[in-house]
Amino acid sequence: MDAFIEGLTTSLQPINIMWIVIGGFLGTVVGMLPGLGPATAVAVLIPVTFGMDPVSALILMAAIYYGAMYGGSRSSILLNTPGDGSAIAATFDGYPMARQGKAGEAMALSAVASFVGGIMAVFGFILLAQPLANFALRFGPAEYFLLMLLTLSAIVSLSMGKMVKGFIAMSLGLLIGTIGIDTQSGVYRFTFGITELSEGLDFLIVIIGIYALGEVLFNFLTIDEDSKKERKKVGKIWFTKDQWKRSLMPMLRSGPLGFIIGVLPGAGGTIASMLSYSSEKQISKKPEEFGKGAPEGLAAPESANNAASVGAMIPLLTMGIPGSGTTAVMLGALIMLGIRPGPLLFENQPETVWTLVNSMFIGNVALVIINIVLVGLLVKILDTPAKILYPLIVMLAFIGTYTLSYTAFDFFLLILFGYFGLVMKILDFPLAPLILAAIVGGDMEQNFRMALASSNGSLGIFFGSGVSIALFVLIILSLCYPLIVKAFQRRKAEPTS
Amino acid sequence: MKWFKLGMPIFLMVVGLGFLISAINLPKANLGNPNGPLYFPVGISILLIVLSVIYLIQELRKARESNDHIRELFSGRTPVLIISTIVLGVVYALIFETLGFLVSTILFLGALLFVVNGPRKWVSNIIVTLAFSFMTWYAFGELLGVSLP
Numbered sequence: 001m002d003a004f005i006e007g008l009t010t011s012l013q014p015i016n017i018m019w020i021v022i023g024g025f026l027g028t029v030v031g032m033l034p035g036l037g038p039a040t041a042v043a044v045l046i047p048v049t050f051g052m053d054p055v056s057a058l059i060l061m062a063a064i065y066y067g068a069m070y071g072g073s074r075s076s077i078l079l080n081t082p083g084d085g086s087a088i089a090a091t092f093d094g095y096p097m098a099r100q101g102k103a104g105e106a107m108a109l110s111a112v113a114s115f116v117g118g119i120m121a122v123f124g125f126i127l128l129a130q131p132l133a134n135f136a137l138r139f140g141p142a143e144y145f146l147l148m149l150l151t152l153s154a155i156v157s158l159s160m161g162k163m164v165k166g167f168i169a170m171s172l173g174l175l176i177g178t179i180g181i182d183t184q185s186g187v188y189r190f191t192f193g194i195t196e197l198s199e200g201l202d203f204l205i206v207i208i209g210i211y212a213l214g215e216v217l218f219n220f221l222t223i224d225e226d227s228k229k230e231r232k233k234v235g236k237i238w239f240t241k242d243q244w245k246r247s248l249m250p251m252l253r254s255g256p257l258g259f260i261i262g263v264l265p266g267a268g269g270t271i272a273s274m275l276s277y278s279s280e281k282q283i284s285k286k287p288e289e290f291g292k293g294a295p296e297g298l299a300a301p302e303s304a305n306n307a308a309s310v311g312a313m314i315p316l317l318t319m320g321i322p323g324s325g326t327t328a329v330m331l332g333a334l335i336m337l338g339i340r341p342g343p344l345l346f347e348n349q350p351e352t353v354w355t356l357v358n359s360m361f362i363g364n365v366a367l368v369i370i371n372i373v374l375v376g377l378l379v380k381i382l383d384t385p386a387k388i389l390y391p392l393i394v395m396l397a398f399i400g401t402y403t404l405s406y407t408a409f410d411f412f413l414l415i416l417f418g419y420f421g422l423v424m425k426i427l428d429f430p431l432a433p434l435i436l437a438a439i440v441g442g443d444m445e446q447n448f449r450m451a452l453a454s455s456n457g458s459l460g461i462f463f464g465s466g467v468s469i470a471l472f473v474l475i476i477l478s479l480c481y482p483l484i485v486k487a488f489q490r491r492k493a494e495p496t497s
Numbered sequence: 498m499k500w501f502k503l504g505m506p507i508f509l510m511v512v513g514l515g516f517l518i519s520a521i522n523l524p525k526a527n528l529g530n531p532n533g534p535l536y537f538p539v540g541i542s543i544l545l546i547v548l549s550v551i552y553l554i555q556e557l558r559k560a561r562e563s564n565d566h567i568r569e570l571f572s573g574r575t576p577v578l579i580i581s582t583i584v585l586g587v588v589y590a591l592i593f594e595t596l597g598f599l600v601s602t603i604l605f606l607g608a609l610l611f612v613v614n615g616p617r618k619w620v621s622n623i624i625v626t627l628a629f630s631f632m633t634w635y636a637f638g639e640l641l642g643v644s645l646p
Contacts, residue, residue, distance in 0.1 A: 051641040164552050168509060171545040175516050175538065182534040185526030189534060190519055220578040221569040223613070388625055391609040394582060395602065398589060399633055403643050411590035415583055422579070426566040427505055445537040453530070 007354025011362055016059050019052075020359055023060040024367045025374075027067020029381055033389060034075045035219045037084025038068035038309075039326040039435075043211040044393060046204065046333050047400035054337045055352060059359045061333045063367075065326070066360070069269070069309045070114050070367045073302060074378060077106045084326070086269025086305045089277045093290065093297030100293055104237035104375060109295055110302045111371035112239075113251045117303030118364040120255035121262070121310035125357060128263065129346070133318040136343040142451035142461045144319075146471040148444045151265040151321050152437055154478045158267060159430035163482060169424070169434040176201055176434075177441020184449060196409045203438045204332050204404055209414045210431055211329065212397035214421020216390045221426075223386060237375050239295065247299035250280045258304030262311025268324035272308035273301035310360060317341045317353060321440065325432030328439050335439075336404075499560055501567050506553035513545035581612045598638070598645035602630045 010016065026048070030041035045064050049057035072087035077094035090110060097106035139147070156166035179190045180200025191197040239247075254276035261272040280300040281290045290297045312327045320341040322328040334341055339352065346353055371378070401414045424431060455461035463469055520538040525531040569575060589605040596604075603626055610622040637643040 047637070047643075048641070050637075050643055164548055164555065168545065168548045168552060171541050171548060172509075172512070174541045175512075175545065178538045178541070182526070185534050187524055187526050187534045189523060189538065190516065192519075217579050217582060220582075220613075221566060221575050223575075223578065224573055385614070387614040388610065388621070391606060391613050392625070392629055394586075394609060395606045395629065395633070398586070398605070399602075399637065402593070402645075403637065406644065408590045408593040411586060411593065415586045415590075418586075419583060423505065426564070426570060427502065428564075428566075448537065449530075449533055457530075 003350035004354045004358075006351045007356070008358045010055060010351065010355045011059060011358040016056055016355075016359065017362060017366075019056050019060040020063045020363050021366050021370070023063025024067035024070075024363055024370055027064035027069075028071035028074070028367070028370060028378065029067075030064075030393075031068030031071030031083055032074040032378060032382060033083070033393075034079050034081040034382075034386065035083065035222075036215055036393070037072055037082075037087070037326070038065060039084065039207075039211045039329045040215050040393075041065075041068035041071070042326065042329045042333060043204075043207045044396050044400060046208075046329075046336065047396075047403045049333070049337065050403050054339060055355055057337050058334070058339060058352065058356055061330065061337070062356055062359055063363045065330055066118070066306075066309065066363050066367055067370075068326075069306055070111060070371050071378075073110045073114070073305075074107065074371075075382065077110065077298075078103055078379065078382060084270075086273055086308070088270065089273035089301035089305070090298060092277060092301075093292070093294050096291065096293035097295070097298065101235050102293070104235040105239045105243065105295075106298055107375055108237050108372050109239045109243060109247060109299055111368050113247065113254075113299035113302035114306040114371075115364050115368040116251045117255040117258055117305070117307035118310055119361070120252075120303075121259040121307035122357065122360045122364070124256065124259040124307075125310055125314060125360070129314050129318055129353070129357075132314060133343045133346040136319045137347075139319075139343070139467065140451065140465075141447040141454065142464060143467050143471065145444055145447040145451055146462060146468050146475065147265075147319065147321060148440045148447070150471055150475045150478065151315075151323065151440070152433060153475050154265045154267070155324070155436060156430070156433050157478050157481045158271065159433070161482070162428065162430055165427075165429045166433050169429050169431065170437045173206075173434040173437025173439075174441040174444070176203070176206060176438045178445065183442075184446065196407060199405075200442070201413065201438075202404055202410070203435075204336060205401055205410055205413050206417050206438050207329050207332050207435055208397050208400055209417025210421035210424075210435065211325075212393060212400075213414060213418025214425065214431075216393050216397075217418060217422040218425045219386070219390060223390070237372060243295040246294070247296045250276075250296040250300035251303040254280070254300040254304035255307045258307030259311040261304070262308030262323070263314050265315060265321065265323045267308070268312055268327070269305045269308045273305040276304035277301045306364075313356075313360075317345060317356075318343055320443075322436060325435050328432065328436045331439055501570075502556050502560065502564065503553070506549045506556055509549040509552070510546055513542045513549060516542035517546065578613060582609065585609055585612075594646050599630060599634050602633070603627065606630055 026045055027041050031038050042065055049060055072083040073090040076082045076087045076090035077098050080091050080095040082088045082091055094106045152170050156170055159166045181198055182189055257276050258272035261267045281287050312323045315321045315323050316327050322331045401410045451461050523534055526533050585605055585608050592601045607626040614622055638645045
């Protein structure tokens with residue numbers, strides 16, 4: 001409780017409120033850019049936190065993350081181009097609303113829905129985080145290894161229909177993680193005589209390369225088409241009583257749903273928003289209005305999406321296991337700030353955790369205000385030609401990379417990964433498994449070897465406790481998940497055909 | 498376009514093989530299990546090679562299917578934009594430490610804007626280049642205390 005109050009006072013300091021507002025605004029702006037999502041926003045803006053004290057930096061990072069989540073749906077509503085998977089559901093009814101001249105109403109509704117989902121999820125966080133951290137304290141190396149394996153296999157099998165590509169991306173990420181000095185034996189691995197590689201390949205370069213440079217290069221494919229998109233009239237920036245009435249219950253139902261999905265490994269905002277959309281459509285009295293601008297069809301997924309983004313912070317902070325590409329980028333940012341997420345974080349630095357939690361509250365309040373009051377300004381930014389914005393993001397990616405270790409050698413790695421990210425996007429590879437594996441790969445190997453060392457090389461250690469057996473079963477289930485879904489779809493399809 | 502789709506699995510196989518060969522040739526560890534540093538990379542590179550073979554077979558089966566993104570990659574200005582960005586990036590890497598942050602960034606961003614935004618909008622290109630180069634130089638160098646060359 002003391003730590004909670006301390007966290008509240010820290011996050012209420014004027015300077016930190018200022019960082020929340022700045023971060024929220026920057027995140028909203030980058031998250032809003034068509035074709036670029038929250039992962040890009042966090043990746044590009046990581047270097048902004050250099051030279052700040054860790055707590056303020058953490059607050060700023062978190063604000064950028066939430067801001068990008070809010071911003072992501074702006075381009076869904078106005079331009080029908082979601083920045084990432086979790087903003088897709090916002091196009092279903094958000095864009096039709098904009099076409100009916102209700103863009104302002106849609107944006108206000110989406111901001112308020114995000115706020116409702118976010119606040120509900122923060123309460124969930126407070127309830128669930130501490131017990132989960134206590135539980136995770138009992139994990140040994142074997143359990144950690146299996147947990148990371150579960151996260152990776154879950155994120156791959158949830159990228160439906162791309163299992164092989166997903167596992168290829170994962171293997172590449174794991175191999176990237178092995179480059180550099182092996183911490184247990186001091187052996188240099190895969191450095192090919194390049195001294196810059198002896199410390200390992202900084203996964204932040206991989207992140208910035210793939211999510212910032214790679215995404216911009218990918219957007220070059222369609223750069224000359226986007227500019228012709230007509231601009232929607234914004235209209236008035238507040239929703240009607242009727243819209244509110246229709247949206248309230250769906251928002252309240254979707255918040256907890258999104259939160260729980262966010263906590264699960266590998267799931268995250270995309271699945272949360274899609275699931276809440278389809279379940280609201282099923283129980284709705286007017287399902288025929290969904291897809292034609294039903295306000296609840298926008299409010300529900302927005303609430304779920306934002307709740308999931310808070311829920312995803314739980315496995316990230318309590319176990320150091322990110323559940324999605326965006327949270328993986330967040331993990332990278334945290335490690336860079338010297339914050340080592342895991343159960344010990346709650347023991348050793350409780351004030352850091354609670355500062356973050358309280359900043360989530362304040363951040364959500366600030367963001368709903370930013371997103372409603374500044375709609376006019378935000379829409380103007382969206383009008384800035386992409387042809388000017390993309391070069392600026394490229395420049396930021398380079399400068400960000402330089403600040404990581406002060407050598408222009410890293411630019412070559414950045415270009416390499418940027419190009420590789422482009423090729424992967426073109427060939428429809430999921431990117432999240434690669435990023436995730438590159439970040440947790442090193443830890444995963446160390447835990448694997450520590451587990452084996454403690455059991456004198458017997459693989460039995462991976463079945464040695466109730467927790468590890470349960471994790472093993474979950475891994476098998478997650479691998480079979482696509483097959484189960486296929487079987488269900490077939491059974492569903494049979495009677496009609 | 499076929500070569501683009503089939504090139505990837507072959508490239509991945511080469512990467513897997515490269516990692517496998519260099520992993521097997523790693524020096525033995527003096528601390529702990531002498532083969533300790535080996536297991537993980539060897540296992541993963543074998544996994545990567547196996548997966549790449551499956552991927553290659555899958556791609557061979559549907560080699561005729563067209564991929565919209567690949568078509569876009571070779572149409573219009575796209576190849577020029579991508580190649581210029583990469584080339585400019587390499588040049589930027591080479592001049593960054595010798596010419597210093599400000600000069601090299603102005604050249605890099607300016608050139609990039611001329612390519613992407615078009616030479617016809619040279620006025621806004623120059624304004625954006627100068628404004629943002631000085632702004633980032635000030636923000637990183639002065640406010641955030643990052644030592645820039």
